[in-house]
Amino acid sequence: MSGGHSKYVPVNGVMKWLDARLPLPRLVYDSFVAYPVPRNLNNWYTFGAILSMFLILQLVTGIVLAMHYVASTAEAFNSVESIMRDVNYGWLLRRLHANGASFFFFAVYIHIFRGMYYGSYKAPREVLWILGVFIFIVMMATAFMGYVLPWGQMSFWAATVITGLFTAIPLIGEPLQTWLLGGFSVGDPTLNRFFSLHYLLPFMLVGLVILHVWALHVVGQSNPTGVEVKDMKKETVPFTPYATIKDLFAVVLFFTLFAYFVFYLPDYLGHPDNYIKANPFVTPAKIVPEWYFLPFYAMLRAVDFDIIIPFTSIVLINAKLGGVIAMFGSLVVLLFLPWLDYGKTRSGNYRPMFRQFFWIFVIVTILLGYIGALPAEGINVLIAQILTAAYFAHFLIVLPLLSKYEKTKPVPLSIADAILESTARAKTGGTP
Amino acid sequence: MKFVKTVSSIAKTGLIVALSATILNLTGIAKAGEDVTPYYPLKKPKYSEWSFSGPFGKWDIGQLQRGLKIYTQSCAACHSLDLVPFRSLYELGYSEEQVKAFAAEYEVTDGPNAEGEMFERPATPADRFPNPYANSVEAALANNGAVPPDFSLLAKARAPKRGFPNFVFDVFTLYAENGPDYIYSLLTGYSEAPQGKELSEGTYYNPYFAGGSAPAMAPPLSDDLIDYDDGTPQTVDQYAKDISAFLMWTAEPVLVERKQLGFKVMLFLIIFAVLLYFTKRQVFASLKD
Ligand code: HEM
Numbered sequence: 001m002s003g004g005h006s007k008y009v010p011v012n013g014v015m016k017w018l019d020a021r022l023p024l025p026r027l028v029y030d031s032f033v034a035y036p037v038p039r040n041l042n043n044w045y046t047f048g049a050i051l052s053m054f055l056i057l058q059l060v061t062g063i064v065l066a067m068h069y070v071a072s073t074a075e076a077f078n079s080v081e082s083i084m085r086d087v088n089y090g091w092l093l094r095r096l097h098a099n100g101a102s103f104f105f106f107a108v109y110i111h112i113f114r115g116m117y118y119g120s121y122k123a124p125r126e127v128l129w130i131l132g133v134f135i136f137i138v139m140m141a142t143a144f145m146g147y148v149l150p151w152g153q154m155s156f157w158a159a160t161v162i163t164g165l166f167t168a169i170p171l172i173g174e175p176l177q178t179w180l181l182g183g184f185s186v187g188d189p190t191l192n193r194f195f196s197l198h199y200l201l202p203f204m205l206v207g208l209v210i211l212h213v214w215a216l217h218v219v220g221q222s223n224p225t226g227v228e229v230k231d232m233k234k235e236t237v238p239f240t241p242y243a244t245i246k247d248l249f250a251v252v253l254f255f256t257l258f259a260y261f262v263f264y265l266p267d268y269l270g271h272p273d274n275y276i277k278a279n280p281f282v283t284p285a286k287i288v289p290e291w292y293f294l295p296f297y298a299m300l301r302a303v304d305f306d307i308i309i310p311f312t313s314i315v316l317i318n319a320k321l322g323g324v325i326a327m328f329g330s331l332v333v334l335l336f337l338p339w340l341d342y343g344k345t346r347s348g349n350y351r352p353m354f355r356q357f358f359w360i361f362v363i364v365t366i367l368l369g370y371i372g373a374l375p376a377e378g379i380n381v382l383i384a385q386i387l388t389a390a391y392f393a394h395f396l397i398v399l400p401l402l403s404k405y406e407k408t409k410p411v412p413l414s415i416a417d418a419i420l421e422s423t424a425r426a427k428t429g430g431t432p
Numbered sequence: 433m434k435f436v437k438t439v440s441s442i443a444k445t446g447l448i449v450a451l452s453a454t455i456l457n458l459t460g461i462a463k464a465g466e467d468v469t470p471y472y473p474l475k476k477p478k479y480s481e482w483s484f485s486g487p488f489g490k491w492d493i494g495q496l497q498r499g500l501k502i503y504t505q506s507c508a509a510c511h512s513l514d515l516v517p518f519r520s521l522y523e524l525g526y527s528e529e530q531v532k533a534f535a536a537e538y539e540v541t542d543g544p545n546a547e548g549e550m551f552e553r554p555a556t557p558a559d560r561f562p563n564p565y566a567n568s569v570e571a572a573l574a575n576n577g578a579v580p581p582d583f584s585l586l587a588k589a590r591a592p593k594r595g596f597p598n599f600v601f602d603v604f605t606l607y608a609e610n611g612p613d614y615i616y617s618l619l620t621g622y623s624e625a626p627q628g629k630e631l632s633e634g635t636y637y638n639p640y641f642a643g644g645s646a647p648a649m650a651p652p653l654s655d656d657l658i659d660y661d662d663g664t665p666q667t668v669d670q671y672a673k674d675i676s677a678f679l680m681w682t683a684e685p686v687l688v689e690r691k692q693l694g695f696k697v698m699l700f701l702i703i704f705a706v707l708l709y710f711t712k713r714q715v716f717a718s719l720k721d
Binding site: 237 | 446487581585589602603608693695698704705709711
């Protein structure tokens with residue numbers, strides 16, 4: 001929907017001067033003022049704006065925290081506590097940053113599910129989608145390394161468990177792990193490089209987000225009907241004021257929920273063991289990652305069996321490697337979604353079967369998160385295995401089949417048609 | 433199409449099975465067998481009333497002062513308080529002279545002096561509570577191999593799992609006193625070991641303990657152990673409450689400030705949201721024709 005001619009008119013001489021030399025004001029104007037958005041967007045489409053705000057929040061609070069933080073195994077825990085106790089409003093900064101990570105993920109999950117429901121990954125938005133998956137993966141890496149920094153028991157043991165996964169790689173596994181850790185176990189070199197990377201990755205995120213938004217502005221936003229904009233005049237509205245005010249409202253509502261946790265339940269989403277200084281000689285009774293990693297952790301632990309070549313006892317993939325493959329595979333499969341679900345109809349609104357499977361998928365993911373928090377014993381392992389199978393089946397079996405066989409409902413001819421129809425329905429008081 | 437329907441119903445059945453298995457599992461029905469590793473604490477913490485609970489919670493300064501007294505007269509023999517400087521006692525309503533005098537009762541190591549030697553001197557408000565043991569090895573040796581944990585963050589470092597559905601309700605009831613409830617329950621929870629239960633040397637049966645069934649700490653409180661001068665009952669129950677509140681304060685000294693600021697922030701955000709809502713309606717009204 002870009003490609004149209006820029007309507008930017010500099011308001012004064014300075015802007016005119018700058019625009020002729022570096023058209024930055026024009027870029028901003030075209031991207032966030034005049035940029036046309038479909039007029040039928042619902043509130044699920046505000047999460048992009050919410051996510052941008054959280055990225056900024058993490059950057060600002062993180063940079064100030066880093067001014068007081070000491071990346072050494074002897075000092076890290078106490079330096080974080082001194083942020084909590086002695087730095088002016090340090091407690092607030094840290095609470096914002098720690099809970100901010102959680103709400104960042106909460107928002108990104110909704111954003112991803114929104115994309116899945118409305119088929120936002122389908123042509124011509126494949127690159128946009130893939131950039132999104134990269135953002136998600138980099139976010140996970142960032143959060144994982146950030147969680148190690150306060151050097152509590154969970155920090156240390158999560159780092160130990162997750163970096164231990166690299167030993168699953170045949171032949172080079174062990175040396176690779178030693179190289180990554182900068183030693184034979186998680187220690188000072190590890191903490192220092194994690195801090196360095198934790199500082200770096202968010203800026204790479206900024207870069208990815210810019211690409212993501214660029215790709216968005218090239219192909220234009222999708223919308224709940226899944227029908228592309230045909231008539232710019234009738235079917236779109238300018239970003240400002242329409243999207244701006246809508247996004248701002250959503251951001252403020254989301255921040256209200258966020259503030260509720262920051263001020264009243266600041267430890268609700270955390271693990272109490274992280275208030276105990278890391279101790280390599282004491283393993284916690286249970287090692288659990290932050291809640292936003294739980295579904296993936298569940299898939300990691302679901303594979304507790306070796307995969308052997310049939311009729312022999314030759315182990316092809318041992319349980320550990322199998323778990324790692326399942327965990328990373330669950331992310332990699334997202335990259336291929338545009339080609340796994342190749343049907344023409346975009347929006348779940350017009351795909352009755354898909355819609356059911358979509359909700360099953362959502363529940364499966366939530367249950368995986370649940371199982372991920374429980375000890376991997378007894379029936380839990382079996383449940384995790386069923387759910388993992390369901391997760392992959394959704395992408396590898398269900399979606400391709402649906403693309404081929406599903407009988408979709410007729411989609412509206414245009415967005416304008418859909419809007420007319422829904423207002424007509426609302427007027428006659430019919431059920432939607 | 434028929435094929436897809438079959439796949440769909442299989443998927444749904446699978447989901448229902450997994451769902452019910454999860455629920456059974458969560459409610460513990462499926463765990464009837466004895467072979468499962470026991471989950472500590474054996475008993476969930478008892479709920480207590482705390483002055484600092486809820487969105488408008490405040491410290492009970494008298495209670496914190498009593499807690500400090502219990503700490504210094506009893507627990508400090510074994511438990512350190514590494515992160516708390518004497519100067520923070522101003523927050524408990526003590527004057528500068530009182531804090532200075534209080535600190536001066538402790539000796540801390542300083543130095544080196546001009547001769548290159550370390551020396552002992554009375555503590556000042558800038559110092560922290562000195563550690564009862566030189567290091568954790570000494571601490572463990574003196575306590576049957578168990579190191580008495582530091583008290584600075586204990587009230588946040590102990591929070592037994594709430595389980596389903598409690599953790600959902602907690603969001604609405606704002607229950608965040610899991611830590612002090614735990615400490616209170618532990619201190620009042622010593623009892624006779626059940627029949628046939630062997631305790632190892634130097635441990636004391638306590639079903640509220642999160643690290644096993646018997647901590648290596650003898651019941652540290654007894655009635656009339658510490659003299660209160662404000663007429664508060666000198667019972668184990670009262671002592672346990674006071675020290676638990678004190679430990680919440682050491683763990684989260686900004687708790688009250690946090691909640692007060694939170695109220696202002698929430699109020700601002702809600703009013704802002706309402707204004708934005710009407711602005712948004714106004715803006716979008718121009719679209720409807
Ligand atoms: C994508 C954005 C980011 C995410 C998801 C993120 C996530 C996290 C997480 C989960 C923690 C542990 C919180 C805790 O339990 O205390 C943390 C800590 C930390 N982060 Fe970040 N972070 C982000 C950006 C940044 C940036 C840009 C900086 C500064 C350069 C930064 C600096 C720090 C520091 C110094 C700590 C240790 C202090 C503490 O634990 O509170 N972070 N981060």
